[in-house]
Amino acid sequence: MAEKHEKYYVPASSPWPIVGAVGLGLIAFGAGHTVIENSKGIDGWGSNVLTAGLLVIAFMLFGWFRDQINESMSGMYSKQLSASYRQGMSWFIFSEIMFFAAFFGALFYARVIAVEWLGGAGNNAMTNEVLWPEFSAHWPLTETPGGTASGEMGWFGLPLYNTIILIISSFTCHFAHVGLEKGKRTQLKVWLGITIILGCIFLYLQGVEYVHAYQDLGLTLDSGIYGNTFYMLTGFHGMHVTLGTIMLIIMFLRVMKGHFTHDNHFAFQATSWYWHFVDVVWVCLFIFVYIL
Amino acid sequence: MSTVVGEMDHHDHHHHAPSGITRWLFTTNHKDIGSLYLWFSFIMFLVGGSMAMVIRAELFQPGLQLVEPHFFNQMTTVHGLIMVFGAVMPAFTGLANWMVPLMIGAPDMALPRMNNWSFWILPFAFAILLASLFMEGGGPAFGWTFYAPLSTTYSGDSTALFVFSVHIMGISSIMGAINVIVTIMNMRAPGMTYMKMPLFVWTWFITAFLLIAVMPVLAGAVTMVLTDKYFGTSFFDAAGGGDPVMFQHIFWFFGHPEVYIMILPSFGIVSAIIPAFSRKPLFGYASMVYATAAIAGLSFLVWAHHMFTTGMPVFAELFFMYCTMLISVPTGVKVFNWVATMWRGSISFETPMLFALAFVILFTIGGFSGLMLAITPVDFQYHDTYFVVAHFHYVLVSGAIFSIMAAAYYWLPKWTGHMYDENLGRWHFWCSLISVNVLFFPMHFVGLAGMPRRIPDYALQFADINQIVSIGGFAFGLSQLIFLWLVIKCVRGGEKAPAKPWEGAEGLEWTVDSPAPYHTFETPPQVK
Numbered sequence: 001m002a003e004k005h006e007k008y009y010v011p012a013s014s015p016w017p018i019v020g021a022v023g024l025g026l027i028a029f030g031a032g033h034t035v036i037e038n039s040k041g042i043d044g045w046g047s048n049v050l051t052a053g054l055l056v057i058a059f060m061l062f063g064w065f066r067d068q069i070n071e072s073m074s075g076m077y078s079k080q081l082s083a084s085y086r087q088g089m090s091w092f093i094f095s096e097i098m099f100f101a102a103f104f105g106a107l108f109y110a111r112v113i114a115v116e117w118l119g120g121a122g123n124n125a126m127t128n129e130v131l132w133p134e135f136s137a138h139w140p141l142t143e144t145p146g147g148t149a150s151g152e153m154g155w156f157g158l159p160l161y162n163t164i165i166l167i168i169s170s171f172t173c174h175f176a177h178v179g180l181e182k183g184k185r186t187q188l189k190v191w192l193g194i195t196i197i198l199g200c201i202f203l204y205l206q207g208v209e210y211v212h213a214y215q216d217l218g219l220t221l222d223s224g225i226y227g228n229t230f231y232m233l234t235g236f237h238g239m240h241v242t243l244g245t246i247m248l249i250i251m252f253l254r255v256m257k258g259h260f261t262h263d264n265h266f267a268f269q270a271t272s273w274y275w276h277f278v279d280v281v282w283v284c285l286f287i288f289v290y291i292l
Numbered sequence: 293m294s295t296v297v298g299e300m301d302h303h304d305h306h307h308h309a310p311s312g313i314t315r316w317l318f319t320t321n322h323k324d325i326g327s328l329y330l331w332f333s334f335i336m337f338l339v340g341g342s343m344a345m346v347i348r349a350e351l352f353q354p355g356l357q358l359v360e361p362h363f364f365n366q367m368t369t370v371h372g373l374i375m376v377f378g379a380v381m382p383a384f385t386g387l388a389n390w391m392v393p394l395m396i397g398a399p400d401m402a403l404p405r406m407n408n409w410s411f412w413i414l415p416f417a418f419a420i421l422l423a424s425l426f427m428e429g430g431g432p433a434f435g436w437t438f439y440a441p442l443s444t445t446y447s448g449d450s451t452a453l454f455v456f457s458v459h460i461m462g463i464s465s466i467m468g469a470i471n472v473i474v475t476i477m478n479m480r481a482p483g484m485t486y487m488k489m490p491l492f493v494w495t496w497f498i499t500a501f502l503l504i505a506v507m508p509v510l511a512g513a514v515t516m517v518l519t520d521k522y523f524g525t526s527f528f529d530a531a532g533g534g535d536p537v538m539f540q541h542i543f544w545f546f547g548h549p550e551v552y553i554m555i556l557p558s559f560g561i562v563s564a565i566i567p568a569f570s571r572k573p574l575f576g577y578a579s580m581v582y583a584t585a586a587i588a589g590l591s592f593l594v595w596a597h598h599m600f601t602t603g604m605p606v607f608a609e610l611f612f613m614y615c616t617m618l619i620s621v622p623t624g625v626k627v628f629n630w631v632a633t634m635w636r637g638s639i640s641f642e643t644p645m646l647f648a649l650a651f652v653i654l655f656t657i658g659g660f661s662g663l664m665l666a667i668t669p670v671d672f673q674y675h676d677t678y679f680v681v682a683h684f685h686y687v688l689v690s691g692a693i694f695s696i697m698a699a700a701y702y703w704l705p706k707w708t709g710h711m712y713d714e715n716l717g718r719w720h721f722w723c724s725l726i727s728v729n730v731l732f733f734p735m736h737f738v739g740l741a742g743m744p745r746r747i748p749d750y751a752l753q754f755a756d757i758n759q760i761v762s763i764g765g766f767a768f769g770l771s772q773l774i775f776l777w778l779v780i781k782c783v784r785g786g787e788k789a790p791a792k793p794w795e796g797a798e799g800l801e802w803t804v805d806s807p808a809p810y811h812t813f814e815t816p817p818q819v820k
Contacts, residue, residue: 010400013318017409025416028456035452039522084402087474095466095508102512114535146531222524225533
C-alpha cells in the first residue's frame with residue numbers, strides 16, 4: 001500500500017505568484033482611482049495603473065500557464081496532482097456560484113420583500129403612506145418609488161434564442177469531451193469549434209439585447225432595482241461567458257497542437273465544467289430574471 | 293512495486309532552504325509561506341492595535357481631546373478591518389500552512405504556487421487600504437460592517453479603494469481556503485482517514501468550506517456598494533426600489549459565518565493543546581467533529597441576529613433568535629469535552645496550556661454574553677452599545693487571539709528548533725490575561741448602562757469605567773511587545789528543542805525533527 005504511493009510534484013520556486021500579486025495590486029489600486037476620477041470628472045492616472053495591472057496579469061497568466069503546460073506535457077504530474085486540480089476547480093466553481101447567489105439573493109429580496117413593503121404590504125401601510133403614497137408595488141419594477149420609469153425586458157425573442165444557443169453549446173461541449181476521451185480528434189475539434197462559435201453568437205446577441213434595452217426600452221443600469229439586478233446579473237454572467245469562451249479558444253489551440261490525451265486533459269475538463277456552470281447560471285437567469 | 297513518478301526533476305529539489313529575498317518572493321514551500329502569513333498577521337496585529345490605542349486614548353476622558361470625530365471613525369473602521377482580515381484570518385491561514393501538511397503527512401500544500409499567490413496579495417491589499425487613510429477626505433469611516441447608506445450616500449472618495457482592496461483580500465482568502473480544503477481531501481497519508489485527523493485539521497476543513505461559501509458573498513456586497521455609490525444603482529436605496537436593510541442581510545449572510553471562520557480553528561488548536569498538557573487523549577473526539585460541523589451549518593441560519601432592531605417581521609426575529617440559541621448546544625459540547633479532557637488529567641501549566649485554559653474560560657464568557665444578545669427583546673436594549681463591543685472582543689481577543697498565541701507557543705519549538713523562554717512566556721500570559729479583562733470586562737457595564745459604540749464622546753457618568761478600560765487597553769497593547777521580544781529571541785537561539793518537546797503531545801508533526809526540515813514527508817508516512 002505505502003509503496004504504491006507516487007511522489008507528489010511539489011514545484012520548485014516560481015516567480016509567477018508574486019507577479020500575479022503585483023498585477024492584482026495594480027488592478028485594485030488603478031480601478032479604485034479610475035472610479036474615483038470618473039465620479040469627479042477629472043483626468044487622472046488611474047486608468048493607466050489599471051491597464052498596467054491588466055497587462056501584468058496577462059503576462060503572468062501566459063507565463064504561469066506556459067510553465068504549467070510544459071510540466072504537464074513532460075509527464076511530471078501524478079494522478080494525485082490531477083485530483084488536486086480537479087477538486088480545486090470544483091471548489092472554485094462553488095465559490096463562483098456563491099458570488100452569483102449574492103446577486104440572486106438581492107433580486108429575490110428586492111422583489112419579494114423590499115418592493116412589496118414599499119407598496120404597503122404586511123404591516124407597512126404607513127411606509128407607503130409616508131414615503132411614496134403614489135407608489136404601488138409591481139414587478140418588473142418599471143416605475144420606481146422615486147419616479148424613474150423604464151421598459152420591461154421580455155423573455156421571448158433574443159433571450160429565448162440565447163437560452164437555446166447556450167444549452168446547445170453545453171451539449172456540443174460535452175460531445176467534444178466525449179470525442180477527446182474516445183480519442184476521436186476530429187469529433188473533438190469540430191464540436192469544440194462549434195461550441196466556441198455558439199459562445200460568440202451568444203455574446204453578440206447579448207450585446208444586441210443591451211443596445212435594444214438602452215435605446216428602445218430605456219432600461220438602464222441606473223433605472224431602479226429592476227435594471228440594477230438585470231444588468232448586474234446578466235453583466236457578470238456575460239463576463240463569465242467571455243472568460244469561458246477565451247478558455248475554450250485556448251483549449252482549441254492546444255487541441256490543434258495535439259495536446260490532451262485520454263488520461264491527461266485536466267485543462268480541457270476544467271474548461272468544460274466552467275462552460276456547463278455558466279450555462280446553468282444562465283438557465284437560472286432566464287427563469288428568474290426574464291420569465292418570472 | 294515502487295513507482296516513483298517525477299524523480300527526474302528532483303535534482304533541483306533542495307533539502308535546505310534557498311537564501312536571499314527571492315526565497316520569500318518565489319517560494320512554494322508551505323513552511324515559508326506559513327511563516328510569511330504569521331509575520332504579516334503579527335505586523336497587522338500591531339498596526340490594528342495602534343489604532344485601538346488611538347481609540348482608547350480619545351476615550352480616556354469625555355469630550356473631544358485628541359482626534360477629530362471623522363478620524364475617530366476611520367480608526368474604528370480600519371481597526372476592525374485590519375484585525376479581522378489582516379490579523380486573525382492570516383494568522384489562522386499561516387497556522388494551517390505550517391501545520392496541516394505536517395499533521396496529515398503531506399509533502400506540502402496541494403497547490404503550492406497558488407499558495408504563494410494568495411499570501412502575496414495580502415500586503416498589496418492592506419497597503420491600498422492603509423494608503424487610503426492618507427487621501428484627501430480620509431479613509432473608510434463607516435465601520436468595518438460598511439452599512440449602506442453610510443458607505444454609499446455618505447461615504448468619502450476612498451470608498452472605491454476600500455472596495456477593491458476587499459475584493460483582492462477576498463480572492464486571497466478564497467484561494468487560501470481552496471488550497472487547505474484540497475490538501476485535506478487529497479493529500480492525507482495512507483491510513484489517515486477522516487476520523488483520524490487531528491481536530492485542528494478538521495476545524496480548518498470546515499472553516500475552509502465556510503470561507504469558500506461566504507467570501508464571494510462579501511465580494512457581491514462590496515460590488516453593490518461600489519455600483520450604488522458610483523454607477524447609479526439603487527440596491528440599497530428605497531427610492532429605486534432597493535432597501536438599505538438588504539445590505540445588512542447580504543453583509544451578515546457573509547458576516548456571521550465569518551465570525552465562525554475566526555473561531556473554529558481556535559477550537560482545533562485548543563483541542564490539540566489541552567490533551568497534550570493533560571496527558572490524556574481528547575474526550576469525545578467524534579462529538580467534537582460533529583459539533584464543529586453543526587456550528588458551521590447553523591452559522592448560515594443566524595445572520596439576522598445582528599439586525600434585530602431593523603424592524604423585521606416578528607416571525608423572523610423568533611426564528612433567528614431560536615437558531616442562535618441553538619448554537620450554544622454544540623458549543624457547550626465542546627467546552628464540556630475540554631473540561632472532561634482535563635478531568636483527572638496529569639496537568640502541567642506551560643504557556644500554551646495557560647493560554648488554552650484562559651481561552652476556555654474567557655471564550656465561554658464571550659459565549660454567554662452572546663447568548664444574552666441572542667434574546668431578541670433584550671437585544672433591543674444592548675444593540676449598538678459597548679455590551680456588544682465587550683462580547684465580540686471576548687470571543688475574538690481572549691478567544692481567537694489567545695488561541696493563536698497558544699498555538700504559537702505550542703509549535704514555536706517545532707518551527708524554530710529552539711525552546712522559547714518559558715519565564716517570558718508566563719510574563720506575557722499573565723500581563724495579557726489581567727489586562728485583557730481590565731480592558732473588556734468593564735465594557736459590559738457601560739454597555740448595559742447605555743453607552744453607544746463608535747462615538748468619540750460620552751456622557752460624564754461613564755468616565756471612570758472608560759479610564760479603567762483605556763488603562764487596560766494600553767497595558768494589553770504593551771504586553772504584546774513581550775511576545776514580539778520572545779519570538780525574536782526564540783528564532784535567534786535558545787535551548788535546543790527535541791522532536792517532541794511536550795511529552796503528552798500527539799500527532800505526526802512531532803515525528804519530524806525540530807526545526808522541521810525544509811521538506812517533510814516526501815514519502816508519505818503510514819498511519820495506523
